[in-house]
Amino acid sequence: MLADALNHAQANRERYLAQLIDFLRIPSISTLSEHKPDIERAARWLGADMWRAGLERVQVMPTAGNPVVYGQWLHAGEGAPTILIYGHYDVQPVDPISLWDSPPFEAQIRDGLIYARGASDNKAQMFSHIKAIESMLSACGSLPVNVKLCFDGEEEVGSPNLEPFVRTHTELLAADAVVISDGPMIGEGQPSIDYALRGIVTVEMRITGPRRDLHSGSYGGSVHNPAQVVAEIVAALHDKDGRVTVPGFYDRVTPLSEEERELLSRVPYTQEQWQAETGVAVPWGEPEYSIFERMTARPTLEVNGMWGGFTGEGFKTIIPREAGAKISMRLVAAQDPQEIAQLFTDFVKRLAPQTVQVDVITTAGAAAAVTPYNSRWIRAAARAYQAVWSLPAVLGRGGGSLPIVATFQKELNAPFVLMPFGLDDNRHSPNEHYHIDYFYRGIETAIHYQHFLLDEGGDA
Amino acid sequence: MLADALNHAQANRERYLAQLIDFLRIPSISTLSEHKPDIERAARWLGADMWRAGLERVQVMPTAGNPVVYGQWLHAGEGAPTILIYGHYDVQPVDPISLWDSPPFEAQIRDGLIYARGASDNKAQMFSHIKAIESMLSACGSLPVNVKLCFDGEEEVGSPNLEPFVRTHTELLAADAVVISDGPMIGEGQPSIDYALRGIVTVEMRITGPRRDLHSGSYGGSVHNPAQVVAEIVAALHDKDGRVTVPGFYDRVTPLSEEERELLSRVPYTQEQWQAETGVAVPWGEPEYSIFERMTARPTLEVNGMWGGFTGEGFKTIIPREAGAKISMRLVAAQDPQEIAQLFTDFVKRLAPQTVQVDVITTAGAAAAVTPYNSRWIRAAARAYQAVWSLPAVLGRGGGSLPIVATFQKELNAPFVLMPFGLDDNRHSPNEHYHIDYFYRGIETAIHYQHFLLDEGGDA
Numbered sequence: 001m002l003a004d005a006l007n008h009a010q011a012n013r014e015r016y017l018a019q020l021i022d023f024l025r026i027p028s029i030s031t032l033s034e035h036k037p038d039i040e041r042a043a044r045w046l047g048a049d050m051w052r053a054g055l056e057r058v059q060v061m062p063t064a065g066n067p068v069v070y071g072q073w074l075h076a077g078e079g080a081p082t083i084l085i086y087g088h089y090d091v092q093p094v095d096p097i098s099l100w101d102s103p104p105f106e107a108q109i110r111d112g113l114i115y116a117r118g119a120s121d122n123k124a125q126m127f128s129h130i131k132a133i134e135s136m137l138s139a140c141g142s143l144p145v146n147v148k149l150c151f152d153g154e155e156e157v158g159s160p161n162l163e164p165f166v167r168t169h170t171e172l173l174a175a176d177a178v179v180i181s182d183g184p185m186i187g188e189g190q191p192s193i194d195y196a197l198r199g200i201v202t203v204e205m206r207i208t209g210p211r212r213d214l215h216s217g218s219y220g221g222s223v224h225n226p227a228q229v230v231a232e233i234v235a236a237l238h239d240k241d242g243r244v245t246v247p248g249f250y251d252r253v254t255p256l257s258e259e260e261r262e263l264l265s266r267v268p269y270t271q272e273q274w275q276a277e278t279g280v281a282v283p284w285g286e287p288e289y290s291i292f293e294r295m296t297a298r299p300t301l302e303v304n305g306m307w308g309g310f311t312g313e314g315f316k317t318i319i320p321r322e323a324g325a326k327i328s329m330r331l332v333a334a335q336d337p338q339e340i341a342q343l344f345t346d347f348v349k350r351l352a353p354q355t356v357q358v359d360v361i362t363t364a365g366a367a368a369a370v371t372p373y374n375s376r377w378i379r380a381a382a383r384a385y386q387a388v389w390s391l392p393a394v395l396g397r398g399g400g401s402l403p404i405v406a407t408f409q410k411e412l413n414a415p416f417v418l419m420p421f422g423l424d425d426n427r428h429s430p431n432e433h434y435h436i437d438y439f440y441r442g443i444e445t446a447i448h449y450q451h452f453l454l455d456e457g458g459d460a
Numbered sequence: 461m462l463a464d465a466l467n468h469a470q471a472n473r474e475r476y477l478a479q480l481i482d483f484l485r486i487p488s489i490s491t492l493s494e495h496k497p498d499i500e501r502a503a504r505w506l507g508a509d510m511w512r513a514g515l516e517r518v519q520v521m522p523t524a525g526n527p528v529v530y531g532q533w534l535h536a537g538e539g540a541p542t543i544l545i546y547g548h549y550d551v552q553p554v555d556p557i558s559l560w561d562s563p564p565f566e567a568q569i570r571d572g573l574i575y576a577r578g579a580s581d582n583k584a585q586m587f588s589h590i591k592a593i594e595s596m597l598s599a600c601g602s603l604p605v606n607v608k609l610c611f612d613g614e615e616e617v618g619s620p621n622l623e624p625f626v627r628t629h630t631e632l633l634a635a636d637a638v639v640i641s642d643g644p645m646i647g648e649g650q651p652s653i654d655y656a657l658r659g660i661v662t663v664e665m666r667i668t669g670p671r672r673d674l675h676s677g678s679y680g681g682s683v684h685n686p687a688q689v690v691a692e693i694v695a696a697l698h699d700k701d702g703r704v705t706v707p708g709f710y711d712r713v714t715p716l717s718e719e720e721r722e723l724l725s726r727v728p729y730t731q732e733q734w735q736a737e738t739g740v741a742v743p744w745g746e747p748e749y750s751i752f753e754r755m756t757a758r759p760t761l762e763v764n765g766m767w768g769g770f771t772g773e774g775f776k777t778i779i780p781r782e783a784g785a786k787i788s789m790r791l792v793a794a795q796d797p798q799e800i801a802q803l804f805t806d807f808v809k810r811l812a813p814q815t816v817q818v819d820v821i822t823t824a825g826a827a828a829a830v831t832p833y834n835s836r837w838i839r840a841a842a843r844a845y846q847a848v849w850s851l852p853a854v855l856g857r858g859g860g861s862l863p864i865v866a867t868f869q870k871e872l873n874a875p876f877v878l879m880p881f882g883l884d885d886n887r888h889s890p891n892e893h894y895h896i897d898y899f900y901r902g903i904e905t906a907i908h909y910q911h912f913l914l915d916e917g918g919d920a
Contacts, residue, residue, distance in 0.1 A: 031774030093776055099672075157774060184678065198677060202775045211739025212559070215888040216762040217658065217860025218644065220790050221702070221754035222734065224744035227763040227785070231694035238688065242681070274682065279671025284684035284815045291682050300681035303688050304778055309765035310786065314491030314617060315662045315823065316553055317788045318764055318888050325687070326770065328777045330680050355744045363775065400677025428675040428778050 001140045005447045008139035009131065013440055016131045017114075019049065020439065023089075023123050024107040024116040030066060030090035030156045039153050042089045043067045046151060053134035055149065063161035066090065066153030070172070073133065074146045081453060082146035083377075084175035084414070086404060087126025087182065088155030091118030092428050099430035112436055119434035120425035125181040126151060128421055128442030136447060144450045148175055152404065158202065158363060159403045166404070166411045177377040178408045178416040179449070181442065184424045186269055186394050191385035191445075194398035194418035195373040197405055198296070199331030201341045201365030202304075205233065205348060206324040208357040213309070213318040224355035226323040227308030233351050233358075234325055237301055242285040244301045244329075246347045252334040256297055263373070267292050267396045277424055296397035300330045301344075330401065337365025366403030369416065376456035377417040383456075384448035385419070388441050421445065461600045465907045468599035469591065473900055476591045477574075479509065480899065483549075483583050484567040484576040490526060490550035490616050499613050502549045503527045506611060513594035515609065523621035526550065526613030530632070533593065534606045541913060542606035543837075544635035544874070546864060547586025547642065548615030551578030552888050559890035572896055579894035580885035585641040586611060588881055588902030596907060604910045608635055612864065618662065618823060619863045626864070626871045637837040638868045638876040639909075641902065643860050644884045646729055651845035651905075654858035654878035655833040657865055658756070659791030661801045661825030662764075665693065665808060666784040668817040673769070673778040684815035686783040687768030693811050693818075694785055697761055702745040704761045704789075706807045712794040716757055723833070727752055727856045737884055756857035760790045761804075790861065797825025826863030829876065836916035837877040843916075844908035845879070848901050881905065 009016075028042035029035040043060045046069045051058040055071035069089065074082070094104040094117050102108040104117040114124070129149070136143050150173060152162050166173060186192035209226040210219070239245055256264070269292045275281065285294040294300075308323025310316035329340055341362040352358035372378075373395050385393040398418060405416055421442030426432045469476075488502035489495040503520045506529045511518040515531035529549065534542070554564040554577050562568040564577040574584075589609070596603050610633060612622050626633060646652035669686040670679075699705050716724075729752045735741065745754040754760075768783025770776035789800055801822040812818035832838075833855050845853040858878060865876055881902030886892045 031772075031776065033773070093770070093772065093774070095770070095772065200677070200777070202777070209740060212886065212891075213889045214738060215860065215884075216760075216764060216788055217660070217790060217858075218884065218887075219738060219755060220762045220788075220859065221745045221758050221760035222743050222751050223738055223740055224702075224742075225763050227766040228694060228698065231691040231763070231766065231785075234688060234691035235695035242684075278674060278679060278683055280669060280683055280815065282684075282815045283682050284813075285681045294681035295679060298681050300676075302676040302680045302777070302779055303685050303691070303769065304676060304776060305769035305771040305780070306687040306691065306783065307767055307771040309763065310553075310555070311765040311767040311784075312491075312553065312555065313493070314553070315786060315788065316491065316764060316888065317660070317662070317762070319762055320765070323766065324771075325691075326775060328676055328680075328775065330677060353744075355740065355742045398677075399680065400675065424675075424678065426672065427678075428776065429673045431672075 002447065002451045004139040005136040006444055009135040009443045009447060012135065016443065017436060017439065020124055020127055021107045023127060024114070024119055025105050027105045028090050028118065029093050030154050031093050039066045039090060043069050043153055046089050050130055050149065053130050054137035055133065063165050065161040068153065068162065068165055069151040070149065072148045073143055076143055076146045080145045081176040082148065084148045084150060084173055084178045085129045086150050086152070086178055086180050088122045088152040090153045090156050092121065092156050096430060101431055109436070113433040114436055115431060115433045117432050119432050120422040121427040121432065122155065122182045124434040124439050125421050125442060128181060128439060129446045131443045132446030135443065136450070144454050148173060155402070158366065162404050163407045166407050170411055173412060175412060175414055178414050180402060180405070180416060180418050181421050182402060183398050183400050183418065183420045184422055185420050186267060186396065187273060188423060189389065189391065190268065191389045191391060191393040192420065193378055193381050193393050193395055195378065195395060196370040196397040197368060197418065198399055198401050199335060199337060199366050199368035199406065200328055200401035200403065201331065201337035202326070202328045202363045203341055203344055204324060204326050204361045205230070206322060206359045208322045210319060210321050213321050216317040216319050219319055223319050224353060225319050226356055227320055229353065229356050230306060230308055230323040230325055233348055234303055234306065236351050241287055244299065246343050248343045249299065249340065252336065253299060254333040264293060264297065264396060265290065267394050296399040297332060299332050299335055302328050304328050330399065332368045335368065337367060341365060366401055367406040369405040369409055371415045375415050377415055380449055380452040380456045381417050381419045383452045384445045387448045388445045462907065462911045464599040465596040466904055469595040469903050469907060472595065476903065477896060477899065480584055480587055481567045483587060484574070484579055485565050487565045488550050488578065489553050490614050491553050499526045499550060503529050503613055506549050510590055510609065513590050514597035515593065523625050525621040528613065528622065528625055529611040530609065532608045533603055536603055536606045540605045541636040542608065543637050543639050544608045544610060544633055545589045545639045546610050546612070547640065548582050548612040550613045550616050552581065552616050556890060561891055569896070573893040574896055575891060575893045577892050579892050580882040581887040581892065582642045584894040584899050585881050585902060588641060588899060589906045591903045592906030595903065596910070604914050608633060615862070618826060622864050623867045626867050630871055633872060635872060635874055638874050640862060640865070640876065640878050641881050642862060643858050643878065643880045644882055645880045646727060646854050646856065647733060648883060649849060650728065650851060651849045651853040652880065653838055653841050653853050653855055655838065655855060656830040656857040657828060657878065658859055658861050659795060659797060659826050659828035659866065660788055660861035660863065661791065661797035662786070662788045662823045663801055663804055664784060664786050664821045666782060666819045668782045670779060670781050673781050676777040676779050679779055683779050684813060685779050686816055687780055689813065689816050690766060690768055690783040690785055693808055694763055694766065696811050701747055704759065706803050708803045709759065709800065712796065713759060714793040716753070724753060724757065724856060725750065727854050756859040757792060759792050759795055762788050764788050790859065792828045795828065797827060801825060826861055827866040829865040829869055831875045835875050837875055840909055840912040840916045841877050841879045843912045844905045847908045848905045
């Protein structure tokens with residue numbers, strides 16, 4: 001039965017790839033309202049594909065924002081566990097568009113990679129699960145376990161409507177574990193499983209000064225320049241060792257145990273790999289933590305964007321009327337997004353001089369999530385990777401945020417497993433891509449996973 | 461003869477205004493290379509107008525950049541002084557275009573104001589001198605003094621080619637004084653004359669970090685964020701009292717004399733006026749100087765633009781690959797632009813952490829200029845203002861920079877008089893405009909000025 005499904009998956013590779021290309025060509029950017037019709041189109045396309053794959057009760061379910069796409073197959077029989085597979089069909093914006101080597105929604109293939117916004121984050125990865133299910137149902141008429149699939153259209157904007165959706169659909173979504181394939185594996189050909197994710201909260205700071213841009217010759221020296229104020233505030237948000245200075249920021253951070261630091265120290269992530277990935281020579285950040293711990297287990301504050309005044313060709317000698325910054329904070333342990341946003345706002349207001357007006361806008365955030373690293377769900381994932389990638393999977397933490405994971409934990413009381421099929425792949429950057437070979441391996445890993453779940457004990 | 465010229469000017473007001481509108485409709489933006497053809501068109505239009513006004517030897521003279529437009533009339537007879545009238549026909553860029561109430565090159569008239577980029581800075585003001593000459597030559601066939609006119613096409617980019625032009629044309633341009641009408645009068649209906657201008661030097665700072673934008677979830681906490689580095693450097697460029705911290709910045713600044721501080725304290729510029737003009741409640745800057753002194757007599761450092769990362773709608777959780785700032789410094793006394801740029805660059809390089817790459821680009825600057833405040837050139841200007849505006853002119857310093865003034869001083873050894881006809885007028889901002897009434901008064905003031913020059917003694 002496992003062999004039949006794998007054979008079917010291999011025989012249908014080209015057809016599955018062609019479907020993925022269709023999916024990637026829908027510019028389902030959730031952060032830009034003008035792409036709302038594309039989001040709707042992507043949701044309908046996805047629902048139709050799931051229905052063709054043999055899933056049941058397939059629905060494009062409206063929310064206050066973008067729809068959730070749902071499907072299920074629940075005929076695995078008594079004693080079989082139920083997993084909820086989560087993914088997202090929305091994608092990041094594409095700018096700076098000029099740095100793309102091919103149009104971001106053309107899905108060009110070059111040297112075994114498929115280039116498209118959303119290729120790795122998250123379309124190819126989530127789609128691997130659907131194609132695994134399609135292969136099993138086509139080849140064998142059944143699945144080893146019960147599955148529910150829930151695909152989000154707002155992950156890239158913090159999933160503001162998925163939380164209420166989960167809260168009002170706990171019966172529909174009830175499962176023994178949540179399975180997510182998103183984010184990168186630790187390195188090329190090296191499978192890895194994450195048992196923790198950082199939370200996130202995003203804020204925007206706007207500094208308003210003069211009523212209009214002022215001539216810097218006429219008023220320079222007498223007006224507090226909003227761009228300078230942004231710089232002054234941003235510069236005050238870290239100390240010289242890279243620690244966040246917002247008072248109370250670390251209050252709810254649990255120190256890492258010696259056992260966990262030992263586990264994390266075994267993650268084969270070197271400074272050389274970091275240098276190769278980032279192109280940066282010298283690391284930065286809290287000196288008492290390893291690079292991997294800084295990237296995954298520690299909370300951070302990052303300027304995602306900063307602006308003010310004239311930035312075109314040449315010079316324009318003005319004092320800008322306003323300036324601002326978009327900032328995100330990654331959270332760990334019990335840091336509460338709302339509380340952190342409030343601490344940030346209070347601190348910025350305290351730093352703000354009376355010479356300007358300072359406004360801070362907070363958008364919804366998400367708490368961090370952590371799950372036991374030796375559950376049956378994780379053990380089965382490790383076996384599936386071993387079968388397909390011929391290497392033991394590394395256990396670690398993920399630095400990114402999937403806002404919904406904390407919600408699933410809270411509302412469904414379910415452990416989770418994060419089993420990525422991709423690499424860094426320029427996610428959130430120009431020239432995002434995905435290894436076509438990894439797409440195929442992801443499908444096979446997902447097929448193995450469902451089979452191995454049955455063998456693993458009941459310690460869920 | 462004076463009366464005839466004034467009558468002619470009044471009889472031709474509507475025609476002169478129509479010509480000004482034609483002039484304003486040419487988008488002669490010198491900071492953007494795509495407007496090069498408009499610059500050429502403005503130069504030709506101007507030359508033709510000067511020729512029709514009765515000026516001689518009118519020429520559009522090429523430089524390595526934008527052309528200089530020249531004309532003269534030298535038949536005033538023995539003993540009559542020669543003045544060189546300088547102005548510029550290039551204008552600032554228009555962005556943010558969305559804040560304009562009418563297209564910036566449509567020159568719409570609303571409530572006695574004409575709205576256009578370049579209306580006040582400098583087209584209407586320089587054009588007033590041409591129309592004064594046209595009125596005198598039409599009505600009387602002659603001018604009281606010899607005049608030369610020299611109009612720059614690169615003032616808004618720091619006049620990089622006018623300095624060599626002046627150096628190689630000292631005989632053509634030789635004059636007893638340089639007359640410039642640019643910048644604002646001190647207040648509505650209150651004529652003012654400037655005897656000093658600040659210099660300027662502009663620099664651009666670029667911080668490069670990772671090879672590409674990075675996912676802030678994956679790499680946050682381990683990479684020094686270029687936007688944060690820009691903020692850290694910009695924040696370190698002033699102390700908490702608004703003094704510039706660049707070492708050596710103030711070394712060549714001559715302290716203001718008690719006499720001059722007394723003169724400047726008589727300038728009727730109040731905090732209330734500053735508040736009304738800027739829309740800011742609380743002034744900023746060096747506490748030991750008055751607002752007017754900070755704006756005109758003290759050197760400054762201003763962020764004109766700052767950028768980095770994602771600044772569009774929504775959020776994009778990245779660590780940007782690069783960030784930067786455009787900075788201008790206003791100079792006084794003997795501060796040398798090249799030296800100040802070098803001090804700035806050295807300081808920024810010293811502040812720069814080894815976690816990023818820092819580049820500083822310097823564009824050409826200009827020295828400050830100061831001229832005796834009781835010369836015949838200034839006395840005649842005061843009388844001309846009194847005649848037309850029925851108020852004594854206030855003597856003061858100007859905070860802005862006209863790079864060419866220092867060059868004229870050095871190459872032609874000529875004193876200067878800065879006699880503005882405009883107000884703040886949103887120069888360098890959206891909705892730049894000019895009072896049509898001030899356009900007419902400017903023409904009449906320029907006519908009076910040439911007549912009064914003959915009466916004033918020879919203490920030039």
